[in-house]
Amino acid sequence: MTSRREFLGAAGALFCGCGLLRSAHAQAQRRVAVAVxxxxxxxxxxxxxxxxxxxxxLLDNDRSVLVNNVRGAEEAFVDINQRFAAMDQQKVDMEVLSVNPFWYRRDRDNAAQIVKVNNEKMAELCAKHSDRFAGFCSLTLQDPQLAVQELETAIRRQGLKGAxxxxxxxxxxxxxxxxxPVWQKAEELGAVLFIHPQGVAELNRRLRGNGWLANAIGNPLGTTIALSKMIFEGTFDRFSGLKVIAAHGGGFLPSYADRSDHACLVGPANCDPNxxxxxxxxxxxxxxxxxxxIFSPExxxxxxxQVGASQIxxxxxYPYPWAMxxxxxIFACDSLNDEQKLDVLGRTAAKLLNIAA
Structure with missing residues (x-):
């Protein structure tokens, strides 16, 4: 039978807004490992x-750039006790932290300054709490040559795990x-690229209205397009050792990937023979x-x-309350056997990101 983490003093846990805070007694207790x-x-x-x-x-003190009207947004500014309490409640031993890239359409020099601060503070945070945090760096991708330098610094000198x-x-x-050049450097360094979508701006007019469709549809679609372009344009052939993690289960692509196998057979005029x-x-x-x-065992x-348990x-x-x-x-997924659950819960990520398990 599969076992879960048990917490001493867990009765002291309580919700506060989106985050999770524990009583002083509960915080003093030892975390007990998740076991399968x-x-x-x-x-x-x-x-x-x-x-x-x-x-x-660097943002003219416009806090709305970093904190918008979304539950959990304020908790992106890490309060260590609050974050550790939330992680313990979620049964998460380590978070691999990332900053959502909001600087791609900003002036190159301003973006580079933002990225420099992000990476320095990320490295500092992860070094201070290396048992609980690892980190992905930020990149000034509007200047790929600068991004190559930033990536090399992040991996070789700052101890970050990728971008x-x-x-x-x-x-x-x-x-x-x-x-x-960026993907070549990532492949050379063994750096992992974590693709997190930013929505599809050209669809914003159609996605306006009830349901926050710009996120619910736009974000998964952004990842779907990015992966599909990298597949069909030969990026994954050119950089076959590239390590990519796709957020939100890869968007819509894994749910309808087989259509991609038929597209050039049905419409060859729409595909580049070269x-x-x-x-x-x-x-x-x-x-x-x-x-x-993704939100259900099914x-x-x-x-x-579609992709194999080894790829999940x-x-x-977190801190956005999509999956608390x-x-x-993962424990609820009967399709995964015990060894596969161990892999999904941490062993695969530990190997991929070179984290001590």
């Missing part, structure tokens, strides 16, 4: 966000050759990793069938 059929595992959430107040002077990137930069897709892929489009999904931030079962890693989107019990979500 008696085997402990270090749970690693690869999809957790933060923001740094030190960037505000959090959007789904495109201004009007440029990640498959554009201008980004090849781009000769090494394998079927769906086969590239098995060299990409996907977070578990969704995990389908993702597992834990993700919550990410570990329990």
């Amino acid at each position: 059929n008696g085997k402990p595992v270090k749970t690693i959430d690869v999809h957790a966000h933060c923001a740094f107040a030190e960037t505000l002077p 959090a990137i959007g789904d495109s930069v201004a009007d440029w897709e990640f498959s554009d050759p201008r980004f090849h 781009v000769k892929l090494a394998k079927k489009p769906t086969e590239y999904l098995r060299q990409i990793w996907f977070d578990s931030l 969704a995990i079962r389908h993702l597992q069938a 890693v834990l993700g919550s989107d 019990a990410p570990v329990d979500h």
Whole structure:
């Protein structure tokens, strides 16, 4: 039988807004490891966000750039006790932190300053709390040559694990050759790229109205387009060792990927005969990793069938309350056997990101 983490003093836990705070007694108690059929595992959430107040002077002190009208947004400014309490309640041992890239359409020099502060503060935070946090760096991708330098500094000197990137930069897709030096450097360094969508701005008019469709539809669509372009334009062939994690279970792509295998057969005039892929489009999904931030065991079962359990890693989107019990979500998935649950909960991420398990 699968076992879960037990907490001493857990009765002291309480919700406060979106976050989770514990009583002083509960905070003093030792965390007990999550175990699957008696085997402990270090749970690693690869999809957790933060923001740094030190960037505000570079934003004309416009706090709304970093904190918008979304539940949990204020908690992106990390309060250590609050964040650790939330992680303990979620049964998360380690978060791999990232800053959502909001600077791609800003002036290049301003963006570079923001990225510099982000990476310095991220490295500082992760070094101070190395048992609980690892981090993805930020990149000034509107200047790919600068991004190459930033990535090398982040990995070689700052101890970060890779880079959090959007789904495109201004009007440029990640498959554009201008980004090849960045992906080449990431491949060389073994750096992981965490693709987190920023929505699809050209659809904003149609997505206005009830339901926050700009996020509910636009964000998964952004990831779907980014991955599809990288597949069909040959990016994953050119950089076959590139390590990519796609947020939100890869958007819509894994749910309808088989259509991609038929597109050029049905409409060859719409496909470039000079781009000769090494394998079927769906086969590239098995060299990409996907977070578990999809909302039911059935969704995990389908993702597992499409990409393999080995390509799924834990993700919550904390502090935004999309998935407040990410570990329990994996325990509820009958399609995963015990070894696969151990992998999804932390072992795969530990290996991918070179984190001590």
